[in-house]
Amino acid sequence: MRRVHLLGSALLLLAYPRHHLPAQEPASGPVIVATGRGEVRLPPDVAIVHLVIAARASTATAAATETARRVRAVTDTLRHWSLAPEITAPVAFEVHTNEAYAEARLVDYEAKAVLTVRVREFARLAAIVDGALAAGATTVPSIRFESDTADAARMHAFGRAY
Numbered sequence: 001m002r003r004v005h006l007l008g009s010a011l012l013l014l015a016y017p018r019h020h021l022p023a024q025e026p027a028s029g030p031v032i033v034a035t036g037r038g039e040v041r042l043p044p045d046v047a048i049v050h051l052v053i054a055a056r057a058s059t060a061t062a063a064a065t066e067t068a069r070r071v072r073a074v075t076d077t078l079r080h081w082s083l084a085p086e087i088t089a090p091v092a093f094e095v096h097t098n099e100a101y102a103e104a105r106l107v108d109y110e111a112k113a114v115l116t117v118r119v120r121e122f123a124r125l126a127a128i129v130d131g132a133l134a135a136g137a138t139t140v141p142s143i144r145f146e147s148d149t150a151d152a153a154r155m156h157a158f159g160r161a162y
Contacts, residue, residue, distance in 0.1 A: 038160030040153040044145035047119040051132050052139040054112040060095045063111035067093075070136030071113050077135035078117065078128060086118035 053074055055066035075087050092114040098107040117132075119125055129140050147153070
């Protein structure tokens with residue numbers, strides 16, 4: 001369960017001794033600062049699954065090509081099984097060298113891509129992870145749970161705080 005917290009403050013012109021006010025500008029009258037708290041509980045309605053797909057090869061081009069092939073295999077598999085209708089294009093792609101520093105030599109190249117899958121049916125999470133790993137994903141670094149109504153809830157909490 002996710003909580004949205006919002007603290008709001010309002011300045012009210014009421015009776016407060018002038019000598020206790022900050023020395024920024026002379027106030028035209030007494031001021032009181034009030035603080036409010038608003039809280040709204042939200043159940044998650046979407047899971048954001050991050051999938052890393054990586055490949056190593058003797059050249060950067062070969063590593064990138066193999067990673068791209070695996071990305072297609074993962075997305076095709078998840079779509080074919082109708083497991084993940086909301087798959088983004090890769091949100092990140094990188095190629096780097098792997099070196100044996102003690103021997104001062106290049107070992108190989110590694111290319112990585114990150115896909116994001118939005119899942120609304122939480123009962124399908126395990127099948128999505130299994131399917132992605134079987135199709136070529138190498139790691140699932142995070143699954144984040146969110147609510148599509150977080151912005152509206154934030155405004156509601158602000159109203160409560162006020």
